[in-house]
């Protein structure tokens with residue numbers, strides 16, 4: 001583990017908010033264990049181990065029933081830890097993989113049988129080296145045949161340049177972590193309004209109302225992130241999903257208490273209908289239908 005790497009919270013608090021029956025933690029990861037599933041040589045960080053057993057324990061403790069496990073960049077295109085976790089969870093988990101452009105349809109079908117339903121395209125420069133757009137487009141063509149979708153992780157300042165590429169993708173697209181807005185600019189700032197307009201004009205684009213702990217500048221009550229999450233839930237009630245982002249890679253300012261992250265949900269989705277759509281209906285439609 002990197003010297004300055006913060007491990008996940010050792011004893012998260014029990015949330016006050018009780019998720020509705022069938023709730024899905026729709027963005028989380030498994031790391032290693034390194035002696036069984038080594039981290040990728042080309043990784044840009046070395047995390048602590050965060051095995052599937054700990055993820056499933058947290059799922060039950062927080063009151064969720066299912067996970068969508070997203071391949072993290074520390075494992076590169078080696079999805080073995082993800083597949084292992086999916087096979088252990090059976091119908092309680094689905095996955096989003098990271099694949100190389102030369103992957104065959106047989107291997108994709110095997111991943112689909114294990115519960116993979118999407119691939120991830122990462123544009124965050126501190127996490128990955130750039131991938132040529134045509135490489136991503138060739139992967140998109142293959143996974144479209146399986147009915148999979150594409151999760152995209154980018155920073156707000158890169159959005160403008162990415163829009164033409166995003167419009168070329170033939171599948172549903174799910175944007176990680178609210179598109180990482182600069183919360184100091186406020187939810188009415190043109191930057192976030194442009195992101196809202198992009199989703200309004202592209203019905204195939206979904207968004208994750210996740211990671212207040214990464215976006216806040218005020219600190220662990222995350223109040224400066226509430227307006228952003230609430231706006232997305234109000235504008236896109238049937239295209240928004242939520243997740244813990246456990247085990248929270250690369251956190252520097254603090255390590256979030258996962259119970260407190262769950263208590264963030266009613267602040268951005270105040271009504272039971274919004275909570276059911278965010279936590280059950282939307283992720284079930286995207287990953288279990």
Ligand SMILES: O=C(O)c1cc(C(=O)O)oc(=O)c1
Nearest residue numbers: 071072073074127245249250
């Ligand atoms: O902001 C991050 O550092 C981060 C990294 C990864 C990953 O390494 O895959 O995934 C995330 O959802 C967030």
